[in-house]
Amino acid sequence: EPEVTQTPSHQVTQMGQEVILRCVPISNHLYFYWYRQILGQKVEFLVSFYNNEISEKSEIFDDQFSVERPDGSNFTLKIRSTKLEDSAMYFCASRTSGGETQYFGPGTRLLVL
Amino acid sequence: GESVGLHLPTLSVQEGDNSIINCAYSNSASDYFIWYKQESGKGPQFIIDIRSNMDKRQGQRVTVLLNKTVKHLSLQIAATQPGDSAVYFCAENIAGNQFYFGTGTSLTVIP
Numbered sequence: 001e002p003e004v005t006q007t008p009s010h011q012v013t014q015m016g017q018e019v020i021l022r023c024v025p026i027s028n029h030l031y032f033y034w035y036r037q038i039l040g041q042k043v044e045f046l047v048s049f050y051n052n053e054i055s056e057k058s059e060i061f062d063d064q065f066s067v068e069r070p071d072g073s074n075f076t077l078k079i080r081s082t083k084l085e086d087s088a089m090y091f092c093a094s095r096t097s098g099g100e101t102q103y104f105g106p107g108t109r110l111l112v113l
Numbered sequence: 114g115e116s117v118g119l120h121l122p123t124l125s126v127q128e129g130d131n132s133i134i135n136c137a138y139s140n141s142a143s144d145y146f147i148w149y150k151q152e153s154g155k156g157p158q159f160i161i162d163i164r165s166n167m168d169k170r171q172g173q174r175v176t177v178l179l180n181k182t183v184k185h186l187s188l189q190i191a192a193t194q195p196g197d198s199a200v201y202f203c204a205e206n207i208a209g210n211q212f213y214f215g216t217g218t219s220l221t222v223i224p
Contacts, residue, residue, distance in 0.1 A: 004156075033211070035212075040121075041216075042202070042214045042215065042216050042217065043157060043202065043204075043212075043214040044214070045211040045212065045213070048211055056211055058211070091156050091157070100145050100162070100206060101147060101159055101162055102147075102159075102212060103159060104149075104156035104157045104158070104159075105156050106155055106156045107154075107155070107156045
């Protein structure tokens with residue numbers, strides 16, 4: 001069964017450093033999402049991406065965040081200058097153009113020191 | 114100030130009993146809902162969905178009920194098994210884009 005994959009599974013970084021989180025969505029999916037989940041809290045929407053552009057973003061997704069689909073399979077989330085409060089699980093999700101169900105990857109646990 | 118984690122509602126059931134997990138959603142314009150299951154250290158896993166033009170939908174061992182009048186969603190799990198132990202989230206969606214997740218309920222199945 002196809003699934004969303006994410007790398008790395010864990011990332012530790014120093015405050016102020018840049019990180020890139022990678023996702024490979026399900027191959028025939030056209031809509032891509034990033035969510036985050038701070039430990040013990042609810043899953044929060046960050047951004048949605050379709051047709052090579054951002055279609056919606058939340059207040060969390062400020063100028064330090066960016067997304068990119070560099071090739072036909074990868075979807076990345078870049079955090080330019082990480083802050084302590086960026087420590088969270090980051091989930092990528094994808095869906096087909098005709099469907100509504102979003103399928104989630106296993107997440108990347110980011111720890112900013 | 115420092116943020117603190119949310120205290121999750123918890124539900125403990127005996128193996129073999131039925132479980133009912135409830136969720137209140139916020140937006141009356143939401144037209145699509147999903148129940149997700151999240152095991153420790155993993156991403157949300159789709160369980161069952163329902164559109165706003167339905168009141169009930171059944172899957173394998175799971176049933177979702179939607180009451181739009183009071184903006185309430187429930188997930189019923191029949192014959193609960195130890196593998197059902199997880200945090201369960203409802204998520205609401207408007208017009209197919211982002212999902213808004215609830216705070217979750219932690220289900221513990223006692224063997």
